[in-house]
Amino acid sequence: MIQHLIVLPVIVPLVAGILLLYQRQGLIRYKRTVSVIATILMLLVAIGLVNMAIQGEIVYYALGDWQPPFGIVLVLDRLSALMLLLTALLAIGAVIYACAGDDEKGSNFHGLFQWQLLGINGAFLTGDLFNLFVFFEVLLLASYALLLHGGGKARIQASVHYVVLNLAGSSLFLIAVGILYGATGTLNMADMAQRLANLPAEREGLVTAGALMLLVVFGLKAAVVPLYFWLPRAYAAAPAPVAALFAIMTKVGIYAILRVYTLMFSDSAGTLAALEQSWIWWLALATLAVAGVGVIAARDLRLLVAYLVLISVGTLLAGVGIRSPEAISALLYYLVHTTLVTGGLFLLADMIGQQRGKAGTRIVKGRPMVQGGGLALLFFIGSIAVIGMPPLSGAIGKALVLNAAEGTQRLWLWPLLLLASLASLIALSRAGSTMFWRSQRGSLSGSVLPRRQWLGVIWLLSAAPLLVALAGPISAYTQATAEQLTNPQRLIDTLLPDAEEAL
Amino acid sequence: MLAFALYITLALVVMALLMNLYRLVIGPSMPDRVLAMDTMYVNSIALIVLLGLWLNSKTYFESALLIAMLGFISTVAVCKYVLRGDIIE
Amino acid sequence: MITPRSWLPTPVLSILLLIVWLLLVRSYAFGQFVLGGTLAIVIPLLTYRFWDARPRIKKPFKLLRYGLRVLGDIVTANFEVAYLISNPWRTLKPHFIEYPLILEERFTITLLASTISLTPGTVSANLRMDGKSLLIHALNVDDEEALIEQIRERYERPLKEIYEC
Amino acid sequence: METLYAITTGVLTACGLYLTLRGRTFPVVVGLTLTSYAVNLFLFSMGGLTTDGAAIVHGDGRYADPLPQALVLTAIVIGFAMTAFVVILAMRARSEAGNDHVDGKKEDRE
Amino acid sequence: MTLLWIALLPLLGVLVPALTAQRGRTLCSLATGIVPAIALLLTLMQLPALLAGEALRVSVTWLPELGLELAFRLDGLSLLFNLLILGIGLLILLYAHFYLAKDEPYGRFYAFLILFMASMVGISMSDNLILLWLFWELTSLSSFLLIGFWSYRGDARKGARMALTITGAGGLALLAGLLLLGDMAGSYRMDDVLASGERIVADGRYPIMLALVLLGAFTKSAQFPFHFWLPHAMAAPTPVSAYLHSATMVKAGIFLMARLHPAIADSELWSVVVPLVGSITLLYGAWFALFKTDLKAILAFSTISHLGLITVLLGIGSPMAVLAALFHIVNHATFKAALFMSAGIIDHETGTRELKLLGGLRKTMPVTALLSTLAAAAMAGVPLFNGFLSKEMFFTETLATPVLGGLSWLIPALAAVGGILSVAYSVRLVHAVFYKPAKEASPKKPHEPPHLMRLPVEILVVLCVVVGLFPAFFATNLLDLATQAVLGEPLDFHLAIWHGVNLPLVMSIIAFAVGIAMYWRHADLRRYLQPFASVDARRVFERFMITLSYRAEQAIAALDGNSLQRFMGWLLLAALCMGVLGLVQMDILSGSKGNQPTDGILVFGAGMLIFGGIATAATHRYRLISLLMLSIVGLFVALTFARFSAPDLALTQLSVEVVTMILLMLALFFLPQRTPRESSPLRNVRDMLLAGALGLVVASLNYAVMTRETLSISSFFMANSVPGGGGHNVVNVILVDFRGFDTLGEITVLALAGLAIFKLLNRLRLFMPHSDGEGRVWSPDRYPAILTSISMTLLPLALLVSVFIFLRGHNQPGGGFIAGLITAVALILLYMARGVEWAQARLDFPFQPVAVVGVAIATLTGLGSWLFGHPFLTSAFGYFSLPLVGKFELATALLFDLGVYLAVVGATLMILANLGKVTTAHRPVIDPKESDTPAQPPAKESR
Amino acid sequence: MQLVIEAIISLLLIAGGVFVFIGSLGMAHLRDFYMRLHGPTKATTLGIGCMLIASMVYFWSVEGKPDIQEMLITLFLFITAPVSAHLLAKTGLHLQLPHIDTTEGKPVELRDEEVGDKPVPHPDRGHG
Numbered sequence A: 001m002i003q004h005l006i007v008l009p010v011i012v013p014l015v016a017g018i019l020l021l022y023q024r025q026g027l028i029r030y031k032r033t034v035s036v037i038a039t040i041l042m043l044l045v046a047i048g049l050v051n052m053a054i055q056g057e058i059v060y061y062a063l064g065d066w067q068p069p070f071g072i073v074l075v076l077d078r079l080s081a082l083m084l085l086l087t088a089l090l091a092i093g094a095v096i097y098a099c100a101g102d103d104e105k106g107s108n109f110h111g112l113f114q115w116q117l118l119g120i121n122g123a124f125l126t127g128d129l130f131n132l133f134v135f136f137e138v139l140l141l142a143s144y145a146l147l148l149h150g151g152g153k154a155r156i157q158a159s160v161h162y163v164v165l166n167l168a169g170s171s172l173f174l175i176a177v178g179i180l181y182g183a184t185g186t187l188n189m190a191d192m193a194q195r196l197a198n199l200p201a202e203r204e205g206l207v208t209a210g211a212l213m214l215l216v217v218f219g220l221k222a223a224v225v226p227l228y229f230w231l232p233r234a235y236a237a238a239p240a241p242v243a244a245l246f247a248i249m250t251k252v253g254i255y256a257i258l259r260v261y262t263l264m265f266s267d268s269a270g271t272l273a274a275l276e277q278s279w280i281w282w283l284a285l286a287t288l289a290v291a292g293v294g295v296i297a298a299r300d301l302r303l304l305v306a307y308l309v310l311i312s313v314g315t316l317l318a319g320v321g322i323r324s325p326e327a328i329s330a331l332l333y334y335l336v337h338t339t340l341v342t343g344g345l346f347l348l349a350d351m352i353g354q355q356r357g358k359a360g361t362r363i364v365k366g367r368p369m370v371q372g373g374g375l376a377l378l379f380f381i382g383s384i385a386v387i388g389m390p391p392l393s394g395a396i397g398k399a400l401v402l403n404a405a406e407g408t409q410r411l412w413l414w415p416l417l418l419l420a421s422l423a424s425l426i427a428l429s430r431a432g433s434t435m436f437w438r439s440q441r442g443s444l445s446g447s448v449l450p451r452r453q454w455l456g457v458i459w460l461l462s463a464a465p466l467l468v469a470l471a472g473p474i475s476a477y478t479q480a481t482a483e484q485l486t487n488p489q490r491l492i493d494t495l496l497p498d499a500e501e502a503l
Numbered sequence B: 001m002l003a004f005a006l007y008i009t010l011a012l013v014v015m016a017l018l019m020n021l022y023r024l025v026i027g028p029s030m031p032d033r034v035l036a037m038d039t040m041y042v043n044s045i046a047l048i049v050l051l052g053l054w055l056n057s058k059t060y061f062e063s064a065l066l067i068a069m070l071g072f073i074s075t076v077a078v079c080k081y082v083l084r085g086d087i088i089e
Numbered sequence C: 001m002i003t004p005r006s007w008l009p010t011p012v013l014s015i016l017l018l019i020v021w022l023l024l025v026r027s028y029a030f031g032q033f034v035l036g037g038t039l040a041i042v043i044p045l046l047t048y049r050f051w052d053a054r055p056r057i058k059k060p061f062k063l064l065r066y067g068l069r070v071l072g073d074i075v076t077a078n079f080e081v082a083y084l085i086s087n088p089w090r091t092l093k094p095h096f097i098e099y100p101l102i103l104e105e106r107f108t109i110t111l112l113a114s115t116i117s118l119t120p121g122t123v124s125a126n127l128r129m130d131g132k133s134l135l136i137h138a139l140n141v142d143d144e145e146a147l148i149e150q151i152r153e154r155y156e157r158p159l160k161e162i163y164e165c
Numbered sequence D: 001m002e003t004l005y006a007i008t009t010g011v012l013t014a015c016g017l018y019l020t021l022r023g024r025t026f027p028v029v030v031g032l033t034l035t036s037y038a039v040n041l042f043l044f045s046m047g048g049l050t051t052d053g054a055a056i057v058h059g060d061g062r063y064a065d066p067l068p069q070a071l072v073l074t075a076i077v078i079g080f081a082m083t084a085f086v087v088i089l090a091m092r093a094r095s096e097a098g099n100d101h102v103d104g105k106k107e108d109r110e
Numbered sequence E: 001m002t003l004l005w006i007a008l009l010p011l012l013g014v015l016v017p018a019l020t021a022q023r024g025r026t027l028c029s030l031a032t033g034i035v036p037a038i039a040l041l042l043t044l045m046q047l048p049a050l051l052a053g054e055a056l057r058v059s060v061t062w063l064p065e066l067g068l069e070l071a072f073r074l075d076g077l078s079l080l081f082n083l084l085i086l087g088i089g090l091l092i093l094l095y096a097h098f099y100l101a102k103d104e105p106y107g108r109f110y111a112f113l114i115l116f117m118a119s120m121v122g123i124s125m126s127d128n129l130i131l132l133w134l135f136w137e138l139t140s141l142s143s144f145l146l147i148g149f150w151s152y153r154g155d156a157r158k159g160a161r162m163a164l165t166i167t168g169a170g171g172l173a174l175l176a177g178l179l180l181l182g183d184m185a186g187s188y189r190m191d192d193v194l195a196s197g198e199r200i201v202a203d204g205r206y207p208i209m210l211a212l213v214l215l216g217a218f219t220k221s222a223q224f225p226f227h228f229w230l231p232h233a234m235a236a237p238t239p240v241s242a243y244l245h246s247a248t249m250v251k252a253g254i255f256l257m258a259r260l261h262p263a264i265a266d267s268e269l270w271s272v273v274v275p276l277v278g279s280i281t282l283l284y285g286a287w288f289a290l291f292k293t294d295l296k297a298i299l300a301f302s303t304i305s306h307l308g309l310i311t312v313l314l315g316i317g318s319p320m321a322v323l324a325a326l327f328h329i330v331n332h333a334t335f336k337a338a339l340f341m342s343a344g345i346i347d348h349e350t351g352t353r354e355l356k357l358l359g360g361l362r363k364t365m366p367v368t369a370l371l372s373t374l375a376a377a378a379m380a381g382v383p384l385f386n387g388f389l390s391k392e393m394f395f396t397e398t399l400a401t402p403v404l405g406g407l408s409w410l411i412p413a414l415a416a417v418g419g420i421l422s423v424a425y426s427v428r429l430v431h432a433v434f435y436k437p438a439k440e441a442s443p444k445k446p447h448e449p450p451h452l453m454r455l456p457v458e459i460l461v462v463l464c465v466v467v468g469l470f471p472a473f474f475a476t477n478l479l480d481l482a483t484q485a486v487l488g489e490p491l492d493f494h495l496a497i498w499h500g501v502n503l504p505l506v507m508s509i510i511a512f513a514v515g516i517a518m519y520w521r522h523a524d525l526r527r528y529l530q531p532f533a534s535v536d537a538r539r540v541f542e543r544f545m546i547t548l549s550y551r552a553e554q555a556i557a558a559l560d561g562n563s564l565q566r567f568m569g570w571l572l573l574a575a576l577c578m579g580v581l582g583l584v585q586m587d588i589l590s591g592s593k594g595n596q597p598t599d600g601i602l603v604f605g606a607g608m609l610i611f612g613g614i615a616t617a618a619t620h621r622y623r624l625i626s627l628l629m630l631s632i633v634g635l636f637v638a639l640t641f642a643r644f645s646a647p648d649l650a651l652t653q654l655s656v657e658v659v660t661m662i663l664l665m666l667a668l669f670f671l672p673q674r675t676p677r678e679s680s681p682l683r684n685v686r687d688m689l690l691a692g693a694l695g696l697v698v699a700s701l702n703y704a705v706m707t708r709e710t711l712s713i714s715s716f717f718m719a720n721s722v723p724g725g726g727g728h729n730v731v732n733v734i735l736v737d738f739r740g741f742d743t744l745g746e747i748t749v750l751a752l753a754g755l756a757i758f759k760l761l762n763r764l765r766l767f768m769p770h771s772d773g774e775g776r777v778w779s780p781d782r783y784p785a786i787l788t789s790i791s792m793t794l795l796p797l798a799l800l801v802s803v804f805i806f807l808r809g810h811n812q813p814g815g816g817f818i819a820g821l822i823t824a825v826a827l828i829l830l831y832m833a834r835g836v837e838w839a840q841a842r843l844d845f846p847f848q849p850v851a852v853v854g855v856a857i858a859t860l861t862g863l864g865s866w867l868f869g870h871p872f873l874t875s876a877f878g879y880f881s882l883p884l885v886g887k888f889e890l891a892t893a894l895l896f897d898l899g900v901y902l903a904v905v906g907a908t909l910m911i912l913a914n915l916g917k918v919t920t921a922h923r924p925v926i927d928p929k930e931s932d933t934p935a936q937p938p939a940k941e942s943r
Numbered sequence F: 001m002q003l004v005i006e007a008i009i010s011l012l013l014i015a016g017g018v019f020v021f022i023g024s025l026g027m028a029h030l031r032d033f034y035m036r037l038h039g040p041t042k043a044t045t046l047g048i049g050c051m052l053i054a055s056m057v058y059f060w061s062v063e064g065k066p067d068i069q070e071m072l073i074t075l076f077l078f079i080t081a082p083v084s085a086h087l088l089a090k091t092g093l094h095l096q097l098p099h100i101d102t103t104e105g106k107p108v109e110l111r112d113e114e115v116g117d118k119p120v121p122h123p124d125r126g127h128g
């Protein structure tokens, strides 16, 4: 069984989805149980995988027993293990929250949720470029369905933009994959990397075009300026547990960038090495700037959190743009932090909205909340974390990223990142003081929130202090991950042991 | 001789298709266009049959079969649409 | 007790399916007969529920004859239509004809309408909703009554005999 | 032949993308479909164009590259699923917003 | 280890009030007080070791990557601050116990207060720059919470946010500064940093670093021009003002300057900027203190002024100046805390802090009057009080150590003016409140406070006096240790009251004379000041914030515009740029392989495709026509696949094409039939150019790839298809075996589409046109009879064909996907021909399970290989032979393909049939209760 | 291959081509919709049939065994073509497509049944 552990992050949600989707109606207790158990199982699997990856070995799983580069492989290295674990952690919070009642607001919530996880996990594991496309589509279509869960005009309208842009993005993905296949003759990323090292010069232009178009696709998923436009409204409109899960969606784009470009366009790629770097760097800065402005402009708490996600995208991509092991390590730490915390904030925003009655999540004076104290405390914790103020994880993540910038990079990154933090500080203090302080007069509104919702939020937000307490071991892991990523030859050698002889 | 006949037939089929296209563009009515479309489907069966002869292969037989089946269904759908708007009711 | 009727509701269809299967697979191996035979039984059983009017063929040989006649008519009709279409000097006399039906079942009416559409210069354009008459568009007709009579005798009566007696 | 093929994909892409830039949902959906046709043609040709060599193994001859074909097959299916979703989304959006503008706008401004 | 306890105990102490709040106020206050008391005790216990010259350090590894350690130190400076923080903190707790009203959430208040105390202790003891920053920001946060404690008050909320914004911004700058500093020093360890002063000052980045660090220090310590948050922080309860905003937090900036003094202060830049900013602050604060009429505002501005004074001293930077600065920190903390607490008592007892409403309190509150007078005397620098000593040293140092070169007279001059003002506002404060008769009655009848509430004030005032009288005895040791910590070496000094007649003394005397005179002519001065009085920092700040968010909204709206067309334009533009970048890198577009010959049929096919594409775009306003044109493209794409040796693709394309047509028409029924002409010609041209350019790029790339030799791995598939996959149709073997994982994902997508669409159709509100685009009423013939008959005939044939296509897929063109679509289309034909009611009665199973079972079968087939110890999706096949039947092949791939078949049938029916059903009584509903009784069919005008 | 067989195939092909052509020609040049309907329904169907027979004969002669698979396509066409034509004609009648004046036996009363009530405004015109 242990040798099949790698494929379990795909199998578990797939099978759970099958069990959940077989019947459309009723059986909500059964469905909740299956969904939660599957998610917990996924967490256990992910922990097992991290345990495997922590040894430093790269392990792959050849589906159908067809060896790379011919068959599709799942690749387990530190990065994919980390992403799987992160996804499972996030998913548990979201699914517990959903079990409080959001899952009953439309059909098939849990099944779609599991299949969304299937897509995400698959994207994190696959070592094949076209298979990545397939999993992107799985996670996108599941996300379309989940985004609509519960209906409503805002969701539909946001979905139209989200879906149409992503469909265009999918076409672009196919073109890019096609070009890369045409130029290199393979789809396995490790094999592609190897072939790029000995690429005839007349094909460099093709590979450049393909790789850069791929960057546009990943940039769209990651929501980088100027491709981010779908994000704020979609995230603000999504049902809370879905929005929370979406916190990992932009990270899939970032993961893909990290995976593809560190593997294929490493130093051994000659003139093509790091061809994405400058683009990512400048776009990341632009994203930071826009997101900072957006945070100030947001008049709704959920929109605000959506823009906070955008800030994290900018920060992460800046790390990718720096491309040093330090930067990658820093961004991975930040990634873990931001995913869990923004996920928790989406849930929290929903709870706040529920208790504020008509005012909802709009940042205006409203009626006081029945459970205002607890919500305020969580909001304070989440805000501090997401702004990047001590003593919570954001501060450390931000400091790591700032510290990783070198030389003139600092000149650009530091002011932008710090100003974006300041913008979040201003916006969140405004939001918090309006919703919790200004809204103290009048009769209490809302009913007591279900315990599962509290549990979900606390699960996610407790990451903020835990990440600080465990900063040492976590950053040791991310450092080793970064080191592994910046030496892709090991992965190539693992997947294609005969390659040396062949050359 | 066979090759020559094939050329001639191909030319005839292509001309037929061009006339279908002409009607499709000119219309003037929707049924005219649908008729043109339907005929185009049928004529493309000819094209596939000729391709099979040309390549000396029966690999394309199913394509022709499918066009015969499915072309009909899409014509039905459009007709139903024009007649009733709601094609499944 | 399984009666032949319950597991072989439409024998003609089953035979047709078997033939089609053999044509499709281009093989007359025994295995294909077994497989095709199975399908020829299973598929009608599966689709039986979709047949609301069960056409009973009373006179199969007449059906065969009818089929051959129609085939012949199609060929001649086509020459005729080809001539009509491709002769630019000829002025056509198109005609809408209301054809009163004596057939009653929908399936047979469909057969008739199809036959009419496939044969000399006529297209069945509309079946009245009450099923009593068929509107036919003819490309070039001199004598309406003659045409009606021809259809009646050549196609409708045989069909009536084959299916509806 | 390759030139002709490339021009065709290019024109189809351009037409499809032009439609995706329209302001109403239906043309956009049609544009996406057209684009996906073009993209499928594009992807298909990435193994080169073979006029006589369907990838059915029967001993001899030269074959078309089967891999892009398999990819295109997957892409067609996924494209269909996506088209189906987006067109019905468009329908739903119209029912929610009362018009079929891609932004759900009440009035047309341009 | 003790150090760790000192630093972290207060942090744990946050829990104490939170846990004891329910048990009564006294207990809570006492329990809360124990924590700082212990910490204070522990600190004092380190004194012998410190005096013995030991370096007290503790360090725990935390985050090596960032150089972050949980490292604390206790040197003289930390000791001084710890005593201040913990000592005054204890007094404040006592005071607060009486100050807060009965019904106020004291537990929370104490928790915030202790949180603040903990972070302050952390700052003072941090032995690591990053750690210091962590605590630094914590003080901003706790200050925010404390200022906003009376959150129902608008001024409290606004004041809190303003303070947080300013100090938070400063904190961010400080982070950058400290990171830079650590980088320059090569370590974030305090000792390393302090030892690398020369290297740091010589570093090219020094000015930036200094600016950033000073930004942090100045915002925190309310230096001009960042001072304005402090007066508004007075909205906090008075204990907070006394503690945070006079005694401790505002000193954090000062502390930072002192702490980093050896590392960063030894430069020209420092000695210009810091004294200048300090002296401006000194004057500015003093000037406004003179004219404010709110008791706490006067004290706040005077605090600003004194912070400026200390800053000047640190800026001067001579050993004696440092000594003076440290001394004044302590002195200011004592007298200002006392004054604030007095002010709080007055406020508490009279109900007002407004100078105009106060007066003559000497009679009703004699003790408080005495205490306040003494403390104010210390503030004014009256001899025999501690304030006098440090002020004398201040004057001395401004004279003794010239800074600003040719302008060296400036600082002493400003200092003298500051001295005058300080005397003036001190006199005014005491005189106006206690001695001058009241003009109006105060809201409450004043009387003395409870004795214990006055006790902290008494203790502090006694300290002022005692230190003033016996400075050598009470202050020398402490200051000695502290200056040694800052300067790195012992400083020989002697604290005395009398230094003989010298210039500083003269300055003091002048200050007193002019100061008192100034208070005398105070009313005249007020008139000059009037124009400035209207400038309210908070208003300006708030207006700025409002403008900021308004501009931000405008900017986002301008960028975003909620316009899909624009978003799409960006996306395409990005793709275009990237494609062009690749193309320009190519020397030559055409590769070595060259063109294959073209024939007429190909030209014709290409022509049809191009025509179809252009026609689809050109007719897009007439939607049905556009659809027909699209179907030309679909058909010819299929023919193209056939022409280029891809029969499977041709089949798939054909079936998908038809299904898409049906789908689009089903949907079109609910959409307008025409697209209005709304895009401007300019936009059309722009879109055409963009799309055309991208088309050109795609064409070029396509051409470039096709004319190069393929390097594909495909020969492996060709070679292994039969021996390894058991199939002759390589494309099919790739789909179900080599890349079966893709296919599994693909059918999942399809099933997901069905599920998603079901969600969309649920609760759909319909616009059902009762006539077509020309206004014609629909035909009354719902189910044309001839169509119904033919659909029945076709169904068995279609099923047979799909079985055929399915079974042969592994060896010949075909397979589960195409077979599934054929089945689905045949069933859809039934729906079209016979209607939902009829078809539903015969297809009475839900489609979702079919699709899901399909995915399940494919998954289970894949999982089956586990039983044989093979990876997921490993295929197996074998050739079997039966008597009579002959040899045949069985392959697991067929089972997998069966899953594909079912998934396709299920999903396609879910999509099309459910979409069709929305206009009927069988429309999709979620609620099982609803689905028992058929939903009302939407009203439709049909005859 | 025998010359005779080749000749037969060629003949069938060309005949098929001609019929296909004429079918489409009729569709292109006849003067009203109802007349245009005739060409594709009959000529084209027969033309395809001819070509399929040609193909049948060809592969019979090439592979040496009789194979009448192509008849299936013809079967499908013969089943579907008249139905398409019927539905198209019905659609034409519904839309009241004009027919040339010389047409006799105008189906007035039928039209009333087909067309239903008098026109009403389409919802697209009203809103949306």
Ligand code: NA
Binding pocket: E648, E729, E731, E732, E809, E810, E812, E813, E814, E815, E816
């Ligand atoms: Na296949």
Ligand code: NA
Binding pocket: B086, B087, B088, B089, E915, E916, E917, E918, E919, E920
């Ligand atoms: Na319908």
